[in-house]
Amino acid sequence: MCGIVGLYLKNAKLNSKLGKMFTPMLIEMTSRGPDSAGVAIYRDKVGKGLIKLTLAHDDPNFSWKIVDAGVERALKCDARVKVIGNHALLVTDAREQDVIKWLDDHHPEVRVVGSGKMIEIFKEVGLPVDVAKKFKLEESHGSHAIGHTRMATESAVTTAGSHPFATGADLCLVHNGSLSNHNRLRQELKRHGLKFKTENDTEVAAAYFTWQLRNGKGLKEALIEGVKDLDGFYTFCIGTADGFAVVRDPIACKHAVLAETEDWVAMATEYRAIAHLPGANEARIWEPAPQTIYTWGHA
Amino acid sequence: MIEFDLQKDCVRALNARLHSLPKDTNERRWIVRNPMGEHAIACGLDLPLTVEIEGHVGFYCGGMNKHAEIQINGHAGPGVAENMMSGLVRVKGNASQSAGATGNGGLLIIHGDASSRCGISMKGIDIVVGGSVGHMSAFMAQRGNLVVCGDAGEALGDSIYEARLYIQGKVESLGADCTEKEMKEDHYQELAALLERAQINAIPNKFRRYGSARKLYNFNVDHADQY
Numbered sequence: 001m002c003g004i005v006g007l008y009l010k011n012a013k014l015n016s017k018l019g020k021m022f023t024p025m026l027i028e029m030t031s032r033g034p035d036s037a038g039v040a041i042y043r044d045k046v047g048k049g050l051i052k053l054t055l056a057h058d059d060p061n062f063s064w065k066i067v068d069a070g071v072e073r074a075l076k077c078d079a080r081v082k083v084i085g086n087h088a089l090l091v092t093d094a095r096e097q098d099v100i101k102w103l104d105d106h107h108p109e110v111r112v113v114g115s116g117k118m119i120e121i122f123k124e125v126g127l128p129v130d131v132a133k134k135f136k137l138e139e140s141h142g143s144h145a146i147g148h149t150r151m152a153t154e155s156a157v158t159t160a161g162s163h164p165f166a167t168g169a170d171l172c173l174v175h176n177g178s179l180s181n182h183n184r185l186r187q188e189l190k191r192h193g194l195k196f197k198t199e200n201d202t203e204v205a206a207a208y209f210t211w212q213l214r215n216g217k218g219l220k221e222a223l224i225e226g227v228k229d230l231d232g233f234y235t236f237c238i239g240t241a242d243g244f245a246v247v248r249d250p251i252a253c254k255h256a257v258l259a260e261t262e263d264w265v266a267m268a269t270e271y272r273a274i275a276h277l278p279g280a281n282e283a284r285i286w287e288p289a290p291q292t293i294y295t296w297g298h299a
Numbered sequence: 300m301i302e303f304d305l306q307k308d309c310v311r312a313l314n315a316r317l318h319s320l321p322k323d324t325n326e327r328r329w330i331v332r333n334p335m336g337e338h339a340i341a342c343g344l345d346l347p348l349t350v351e352i353e354g355h356v357g358f359y360c361g362g363m364n365k366h367a368e369i370q371i372n373g374h375a376g377p378g379v380a381e382n383m384m385s386g387l388v389r390v391k392g393n394a395s396q397s398a399g400a401t402g403n404g405g406l407l408i409i410h411g412d413a414s415s416r417c418g419i420s421m422k423g424i425d426i427v428v429g430g431s432v433g434h435m436s437a438f439m440a441q442r443g444n445l446v447v448c449g450d451a452g453e454a455l456g457d458s459i460y461e462a463r464l465y466i467q468g469k470v471e472s473l474g475a476d477c478t479e480k481e482m483k484e485d486h487y488q489e490l491a492a493l494l495e496r497a498q499i500n501a502i503p504n505k506f507r508r509y510g511s512a513r514k515l516y517n518f519n520v521d522h523a524d525q526y
Binding site: 251255272274286290 | 357452
């Protein structure tokens, strides 16, 4: 099962309503994925020379001040931490790899769930409605968001195994389906130096795209390569700094529907997740074709 | 005419009301508002009712239909009119995959495009698509007609039995044991009648006909490599 949803606002006037429009999409997909839920929201681009990391800790009472002060002291940089649920946004002028190394050395239990200039990723086990509340999703503004409700099949129900998975700066992936060659591919990617935190198949797909992009491939090229190398069932929705992309496996095994109006583009596993959006009744609606890459924004 | 608002009451209540109508009912015309992509709207009808649905529906709309005429003024999700027995289902927008799957009879009309597996395992249903169909359409089709005014995706009519496929546009590829066949006079007439019933404007002599080469289901060891 699993449900995936994406919403891209073509009309920037709606940006303040992103959370209001997007949250019911996620919650509507609860019956497809009650185990965990996650979202990537694109908003509040940080300035030149700054990066934004989304960090997560299993302990909701973890003191993020220690990370803030520790990073500043060790890396002689500026850092600001904003706590949202058991996640925290860290904005700093330090280099990303230095921050990650410092976290690995001092707080290995802290997970880096996303990084870039705009992206913020929030994910947690539990019902989508509770996850949305925890991260104040409904009040969120932004230009676009993608989300996932998980019914676990390939690996355990954990926060780390929840989607979205980051695949590079401002990039992330949600997946409906299951991959059959993820074990072999994981071994291959490990040889290329990629690190894995779970036994999850989607993490392998995310690492695969990270690796392709790192090797200089554009997003579209990376997705075309992915269709060749990833075996199994999948509908992917990929969030980028400027929009999102959708791609399905060659036999289009997993449901997907796209809807577009003057104001927005939405994708979902089922149309009912889109039905409440303003203007949905008049939207152009179609099922995306297999192994065809659809992109919006400047993806 | 009876109006039913799915914002006010649930699909189960709608279907229960439609199922409980007596044979001699006067409540023959129904309008369903706010379908909101719900699944299984107007499934299992068994009377000559007309049901018009104002908006986009989810999965399996009009499934198992018998006698009723159902019109969807919007998009239809997967499995629209699946296993229809008789009657008519009309989709004004596009349809997702497996439209008309396993249908035994009746007429399914899709004015837009249908997605993959349109008419999969059809057993006597007639399907007329104004646009194109996706891959694996008419897979293991056994009986009935599939008319496509646009193009057909990969592996059309794979492992087909005795259904007839009329395609106006390009066929990406034919599936195992599916072959092009000659259009004879009775085929033109059959096609013209279907297009007329579907109220879709197209010229029969622009279509090509495809069907079974009958090599696969009449087992012959010489054809074992085709399995």
